[in-house]
Amino acid sequence: MDDDNMMLDSPMEFLSGLADAEGAEEGGYCLGQSILDAGDHYACHCSCGSWDVRTGTREEGLRLARLHTADS
Numbered sequence: 127m128d129d130d131n132m133m134l135d136s137p138m139e140f141l142s143g144l145a146d147a148e149g150a151e152e153g154g155y156c157l158g159q160s161i162l163d164a165g166d167h168y169a170c171h172c173s174c175g176s177w178d179v180r181t182g183t184r185e186e187g188l189r190l191a192r193l194h195t196a197d198s
Contacts, residue, residue, distance in 0.1 A: 156195050161187035 157173040167180045170187040177194045181187040
């Protein structure tokens with residue numbers, strides 16, 4: 127198993143990695159996306175700061191996140 131796989135990071139390790147990434151303090155980079163259950167919808171956000179959407183399902187949020195990062 128690859129111990130350097132970001133998918134194995136804890137949430138705190140993931141967020142720390144985003145904060146430590148080169149250029150993160152300036153923003154504008156698609157370093158990470160979140161799809162969060164907000165009760166009646168899913169709130170979707172990207173670290174670039176220019177992508178915030180609401181969706182009805184988690185799957186739709188993931189689809190839109192993939193489209194967003196493909197365009198970046």
